[in-house]
Amino acid sequence: xxxxxxxxxxxxxxxxxxxxxxxxxxxxxxxxxxxxxxxxxxxxxxxxxxxxxxxxxxxxxxxxxxxxxxxxxxxxxxxxxxxxxxxxxxxxxxxxxxxxxxxxxxxxxxxxxxxxxxxxxxxxxxxxxxxxxxxxxxxxxxxxxxxxxxxxxxxxxxxxxxxxxxxxxxxxxxxxxxxxxxxxxxxxxxxxxxxxxxxxxxxxxxxxxxxxxxxxxxxxxxxxxxxxxxxxxxxxxxxxxxxxxxxxxxxxxxxxxxxxxxxxxxxxxxxxxxxxxxxxxxxxxxxxxxxxxx
Amino acid sequence: xxxxxxxxxxxxxxxxxxxxxxxxxxxxxxxxxxxxxxxxxxxxxxxxxxxxxxxxxxxxxxxxxxxxxxxxxxxxxxxxxxxxxxxxxxxxxxxxxxxxxxxxxxxxxxxxxxxxxxxxxxxxxxxxxxxxxxxxxxxxxxxxxxxxxxxxxxxxxxxxxxxxxxxxxxxxxxxxxxxxxxxxxxxxxxxxxxxxxxxxxxxxxxxxxxxxxxxxxxxxxxxxxxxxxxxxxxxxxxxxxxxxxxxxxxxxxxxxxxxxxxxxxxxxxxxxxxxxxxxxxxxxxxxxxxxxxx
DNA sequence: ACAAAAGTGTTCGTCTTACACCCATGC
DNA sequence: GCATGGGTGTAAGACGAACACTTTTGT
Numbered sequence: 001x002x003x004x005x006x007x008x009x010x011x012x013x014x015x016x017x018x019x020x021x022x023x024x025x026x027x028x029x030x031x032x033x034x035x036x037x038x039x040x041x042x043x044x045x046x047x048x049x050x051x052x053x054x055x056x057x058x059x060x061x062x063x064x065x066x067x068x069x070x071x072x073x074x075x076x077x078x079x080x081x082x083x084x085x086x087x088x089x090x091x092x093x094x095x096x097x098x099x100x101x102x103x104x105x106x107x108x109x110x111x112x113x114x115x116x117x118x119x120x121x122x123x124x125x126x127x128x129x130x131x132x133x134x135x136x137x138x139x140x141x142x143x144x145x146x147x148x149x150x151x152x153x154x155x156x157x158x159x160x161x162x163x164x165x166x167x168x169x170x171x172x173x174x175x176x177x178x179x180x181x182x183x184x185x186x187x188x189x190x191x192x193x194x195x196x197x198x199x200x201x202x203x204x205x206x207x208x209x210x211x212x213x214x215x216x217x218x219x220x221x222x223x224x225x226x227x228x229x230x231x232x233x234x235x236x237x238x239x240x241x242x243x244x245x246x247x248x249x250x251x252x253x254x255x256x257x258x259x260x261x262x263x264x265x266x267x268x269x270x271x272x273x274x275x276x277x278x279x280x281x282x283x284x285x286x287x288x289x290x291x292x293x294x
Numbered sequence: 295x296x297x298x299x300x301x302x303x304x305x306x307x308x309x310x311x312x313x314x315x316x317x318x319x320x321x322x323x324x325x326x327x328x329x330x331x332x333x334x335x336x337x338x339x340x341x342x343x344x345x346x347x348x349x350x351x352x353x354x355x356x357x358x359x360x361x362x363x364x365x366x367x368x369x370x371x372x373x374x375x376x377x378x379x380x381x382x383x384x385x386x387x388x389x390x391x392x393x394x395x396x397x398x399x400x401x402x403x404x405x406x407x408x409x410x411x412x413x414x415x416x417x418x419x420x421x422x423x424x425x426x427x428x429x430x431x432x433x434x435x436x437x438x439x440x441x442x443x444x445x446x447x448x449x450x451x452x453x454x455x456x457x458x459x460x461x462x463x464x465x466x467x468x469x470x471x472x473x474x475x476x477x478x479x480x481x482x483x484x485x486x487x488x489x490x491x492x493x494x495x496x497x498x499x500x501x502x503x504x505x506x507x508x509x510x511x512x513x514x515x516x517x518x519x520x521x522x523x524x525x526x527x528x529x530x531x532x533x534x535x536x537x538x539x540x541x542x543x544x545x546x547x548x549x550x551x552x553x554x555x556x557x558x559x560x561x562x563x564x565x566x567x568x569x570x571x572x573x574x575x576x577x578x579x580x581x582x583x584x585x586x587x588x
Numbered sequence: 589a590c591a592a593a594a595g596t597g598t599t600c601g602t603c604t605t606a607c608a609c610c611c612a613t614g615c
Numbered sequence: 616g617c618a619t620g621g622g623t624g625t626a627a628g629a630c631g632a633a634c635a636c637t638t639t640t641g642t
Contacts, residue, residue: 267593561620562612
């Protein structure tokens, strides 16, 4: 067959949500995602990743999902394969001094629409892109479809937006040649295409939460409706309608009351909920949708 | 880092729809999917696959999408990586005498619910699985969720159903040890986990057609509403409601009239449609949904 | 009393689904 | 005429979005 041996590595996007902020585990001062060699001897790639992550972070990994596999140039000129994974956990102190949790919107400021700053970032980007699009109808159509003002914002198109920005040379990683030029869009850079992998992970997760209950991997066992809502808002980057959100969740029989309530904070104590055992076990079928506000 | 060189290959699931039957390109008398070495020198894995397929089949490949990457035992005992892809085309005569197009329901008879036979296959399978589930509530819940009678049939859960059958040892590939035992479920076998890859492809495609217009890759330039409907029915394995189907398509501005009509067949001549240019170009955003009948 | 957060009821409009029916052609 | 497939109208009902309002705590 003529198969030539090649190098292979795993890249992990580990996600947690802490205090309403989606966080991702990074290394090298936030400039890269953790990656490691493909180890032989595991039942599957997924099992290999799980073992590797849990050995590195000493923290159990909940949900794991393969993202994408791509070929790249390895150090030394040879060809390599990288298999990227999305993993969900809860944030824990990291032992490795090189590793740290970072907010994912530090890398994608224009994707957070919970606050007006996100809208402003989008407006600034649209101005840049309008110049890039010029009078070409296809480019204009793409621009409005992906960054279209206000109403039509589709939070799942993270990767497509990143690719459009890349194409328009507004992403620093895309213009290695032009050193010294100021970054045309805000947001931290990453090495290689790690930021693109992160965009893929965000897009996948934003799509997934709508039809599969994976949020419980990110929450403590007991939680209030507001905590659940804020976790979803953090991932979606959008504010949700509180009364309708609680109805949507209860209607779907995703959660049950624990009988206990919170105390000590401002306002009326909130009931504590937990995910129903059937959901934890049978997370294959059910799902949940987002009632957007405004 | 300690990366050890490994073998890598590509596996392709090439799909076409001919005369209302979804077809897949196979080799070795229908027992395997076409696969080939990972070639160096291409821009991306996807470009490599495209070049390889078009060289082999002499037929252009429309839509291509990565399915899954997994590790397996290579001939010779070493570890290998397989990257599988879904590709959409129109059926063309194959040159390679070893290759042939096959209906995908030959491999998954229980997934075709356009005719009563599919229902009967499901009923027979449910009887087997009920014995396997016994009194265990979790197993029973999974059984009804995946194979649940009539109303709740979710056509997208192809892979989950296959995995359940595998777990229950009803798939011949899962019981290599017990040679000679009769196949407990109908359907052709495949080598290694190729049938599982095919299940992944079917599931992905059934999900995709609901939110992205990829059907046009499978149809001639001009087509009637019925042809479009039958193509979708073939993929979904379910019958659709004709009047509502046509409204759904026209409402979404997916197609435009060509001005011409069919002739010669039974019944009133049908208008010929084609996909709107904007759809062909901008196939990122729009989608389509299924109005199920009954 | 008031602020802050929890939680409930109900209306209005849209989108889905189903049913009923008419139209044009070949045999 | 009638079988076959093409095509349109419309009403019932499910679902989502929005608004108004009540409840329970801390200060």
